[in-house]
Amino acid sequence: MTDAVHQRIADIVKGNDVVLFMKGTPLFPQCGFSSRAIAILEHLGVAYESIDVLQDQAVRQGIKAFSDWPTIPQLYVKGEFVGGSDIMMEMYEAGELHQLMADQGVASAN
């Protein structure tokens, strides 16, 4: 990964309270795991940004090294890596994701 890509990812992560790196868009997710991650964020009702890695090969590869995580989607909250869709689901079901958003003072959607 080039320094420029690393910096671009760092800026995205730092510049958004909640950001999901995903395949496709919230309206048209291109993978079941990304679709599940979006459904969880929608249920939580938090404001979030999404990055479609299919539109950017450098970010698609770079985010895996950046997070030391081999798969997409990937969720960041307040600059911290939270996990992929399986961890999101476990945390959601345990109420931990809602708690994390509350603890971090994340804004609700609209």
Next chain:
Amino acid sequence: MAADDIADMIRAAIPDAQVEITDLAGDGDHYAARVVAESFRGMNRVAQQRAVYAALGGRMGGVLHALQLTTAVPN
């Protein structure tokens, strides 16, 4: 990738792991794995899953696209 191969790789790297693999679609391509290991104790979920991914030696996200993964410590 065969379910047994996935389980074998995880057990080879995490000897105390109990591994359950479910073939979700019956197509030998979409799996769910549940890995329970005492050695996960004290690790958060991200660290536990990283340990499993490391056991799979870079196949995750490659030949293993569709692996749902849950990890836990024994009760």
